Amino acid sequence: MSENLPTKTENSLPVAAGFGTSDSFELLQRQAKLLASSELVPQAFHGKIANCVIALEMANRIGASPMAVLQNLYIVHGKPSWSSQFIIAALNATGRFSPLRFQITGEGDKKVCVAWAIEKATEERLESPPVSIEMAKTEGWYNKNGSKWKTMPDLMLRYRAATFFGRLYAPDILMGMRSEDEARDIIDITPQATVTAESIVSRFTDPTETVDPETGEITTAEQGEVAVSDGDWPGLPGVTADPCPECGQTEGHSNACPLAEPPEGV
Amino acid sequence: MNGNLAQKIDLPGPGIYANISAEVYHKELTEYVSKSYLKRLDKCPAAAKVPQEDTPAMAFGRACHVYLLEGDAAFIKECAVLPTGINRRTKEGKEAWADFEAANEGKTLVSADDFQKIVAMKKALNAHPFATKLLAEGVSEQTVIWQDAETSLMCKCRPDRIPSGNKGVLVDLKTCSCAGEYEFCRDVVKYGYDLQAAYYLDGIREATGIYFDAFCFIAIEKEPPFRTETYILDAEFIVRGQYEYRRLLKIEAECRAKGNWPNYEGVGNLVTLFKPNYL
Numbered sequence: 001m002s003e004n005l006p007t008k009t010e011n012s013l014p015v016a017a018g019f020g021t022s023d024s025f026e027l028l029q030r031q032a033k034l035l036a037s038s039e040l041v042p043q044a045f046h047g048k049i050a051n052c053v054i055a056l057e058m059a060n061r062i063g064a065s066p067m068a069v070l071q072n073l074y075i076v077h078g079k080p081s082w083s084s085q086f087i088i089a090a091l092n093a094t095g096r097f098s099p100l101r102f103q104i105t106g107e108g109d110k111k112v113c114v115a116w117a118i119e120k121a122t123e124e125r126l127e128s129p130p131v132s133i134e135m136a137k138t139e140g141w142y143n144k145n146g147s148k149w150k151t152m153p154d155l156m157l158r159y160r161a162a163t164f165f166g167r168l169y170a171p172d173i174l175m176g177m178r179s180e181d182e183a184r185d186i187i188d189i190t191p192q193a194t195v196t197a198e199s200i201v202s203r204f205t206d207p208t209e210t211v212d213p214e215t216g217e218i219t220t221a222e223q224g225e226v227a228v229s230d231g232d233w234p235g236l237p238g239v240t241a242d243p244c245p246e247c248g249q250t251e252g253h254s255n256a257c258p259l260a261e262p263p264e265g266v
Numbered sequence: 267m268n269g270n271l272a273q274k275i276d277l278p279g280p281g282i283y284a285n286i287s288a289e290v291y292h293k294e295l296t297e298y299v300s301k302s303y304l305k306r307l308d309k310c311p312a313a314a315k316v317p318q319e320d321t322p323a324m325a326f327g328r329a330c331h332v333y334l335l336e337g338d339a340a341f342i343k344e345c346a347v348l349p350t351g352i353n354r355r356t357k358e359g360k361e362a363w364a365d366f367e368a369a370n371e372g373k374t375l376v377s378a379d380d381f382q383k384i385v386a387m388k389k390a391l392n393a394h395p396f397a398t399k400l401l402a403e404g405v406s407e408q409t410v411i412w413q414d415a416e417t418s419l420m421c422k423c424r425p426d427r428i429p430s431g432n433k434g435v436l437v438d439l440k441t442c443s444c445a446g447e448y449e450f451c452r453d454v455v456k457y458g459y460d461l462q463a464a465y466y467l468d469g470i471r472e473a474t475g476i477y478f479d480a481f482c483f484i485a486i487e488k489e490p491p492f493r494t495e496t497y498i499l500d501a502e503f504i505v506r507g508q509y510e511y512r513r514l515l516k517i518e519a520e521c522r523a524k525g526n527w528p529n530y531e532g533v534g535n536l537v538t539l540f541k542p543n544y545l
Contacts, residue, residue, distance in 0.1 A: 200435060200498060201396065204399040204400065204402075
């Protein structure tokens with residue numbers, strides 16, 4: 001009798017997690033839910049099922065373990081990016097190239113790093129575009145606050161060269177993403193990007209709110225405001241200038257009056 | 267070259283100055299690059315060097331700014347309303363006119379009709395909820411001077427209003443024929459307000475080291491009902507403005523190096539005109 005009953009295993013195909021069918025999506029969500037509930041996943045994924053779904057999909061796409069992706073995926077300025085170590089590891093794991101090597105030449109600003117590997121299929125030597133300290137300086141990576149280029153230039157040269165190598169020869173691994181350190185280096189230079197009409201209106205509604213001079217963050221000011229200091233200018237020869245409110249002189253100092261109090265509110 | 271000149275006649279260095287009058291700003295600080303200079307340079311380098319004539323529209327704009335931003339006292343000091351009822355064809359009329367001109371030499375003259383409009387504009391401005399907040403407390407008539415790092419050119423600007431309270435905001439008053447979004451956006455492109463916003467924000471940051479990140483426009487119509495609106499530009503607009511002013515500063519630096527402001531663009535090549543899409 002049991003022969004006549006359809007068994008479950010006969011009819012259902014093995015389901016792979018993914019976006020393809022409702023079953024596979026169901027499985028993907030269950031996996032993501034489990035990962036999100038773990039305390040061992042990084043903060044960006046803890047309790048965030050949607051983020052875990054994306055990480056799982058990426059792991060699936062590049063054939064890496066989900067945990068490796070979770071540990072090496074960083075959110076920098078709102079965008080996902082890989083750690084540089086992960087890029088190097090993933091390149092080595094593809095089996096398409098010999099392990100990535102680095103060639104350093106020159107000294108000081110002229111120190112140049114090229115990442116290279118032998119492509120197994122063609123036995124050709126593949127090289128990344130050269131990365132130099134000079135380049136880091138002109139690109140503005142070097143002089144950023146807390147830049148690792150100043151403290152660990154050799155490591156950064158290798159990381160950046162590896163990222164460039166990956167972008168050119170294994171774009172499928174990088175999936176159009178930047179390395180984490182690269183994403184920190186290359187941020188939009190326009191702080192205006194964060195300004196919205198709402199944020200400006202709020203600056204005028206709550207008088208205690210001010211904008212942080214360094215980061216542009218809006219914070220609640222506790223002490224007196226740092227406002228525009230009005231400098232003083234003695235004027236052109238033959239042009240009368242108003243006397244300096246601090247010392248009464250109409251000439252003698254070309255910028256802030258030495259007798260002036262620390263700048264007050266305008 | 268600039269550095270030497272600045273030393274020779276003691277021009278002001280980078281900073282923000284409260285005691286430079288509009289006249290000195292426009293007539294004496296000619297060595298400094300302003301937004302309107304760059305905008306003229308955009309036509310062709312020679313255009314930047316053409317002396318600027320004072321047009322009635324410019325006088326009206328100036329009177330508006332003084333009355334709307336600085337108030338009655340400043341208006342009386344800097345502007346004069348033309349008396350009505352003077353017949354300049356009669357002898358008495360001519361005398362009265364000469365007296366008026368003598369008494370108000372150097373002031374910006376506005377007709378009685380225009381003055382009425384300016385008063386009405388102020389009323390309209392005061393009725394706008396956010397514009398009044400923008401102009402509530404702050405300083406006008408500040409001259410900002412900085413040195414552009416890339417080209418070493420000395421630059422200047424004069425923000426209409428710097429609201430007090432460290433808000434990171436500059437305010438600019440714009441008279442226009444239509445203050446609607448679409449129309450004002452066209453004005454932004456036509457008159458290079460995006461360039462101005464980027465130039466002023468970068469300039470004041472450079473000069474003071476204080477973070478300014480927003481440039482608010484108060485657009486006010488010149489005709490009844492004097493519609494008034496407040497606007498900011500989105501990030502892409504500001505980036506475009508930044509790109510434009512940087513490009514123009516480089517052109518100016520090149521012209522100064524060569525001592526020549528040609529009446530053509532670039533190197534004077536033969537250029538192909540492409541049929542525009544709207545034809």
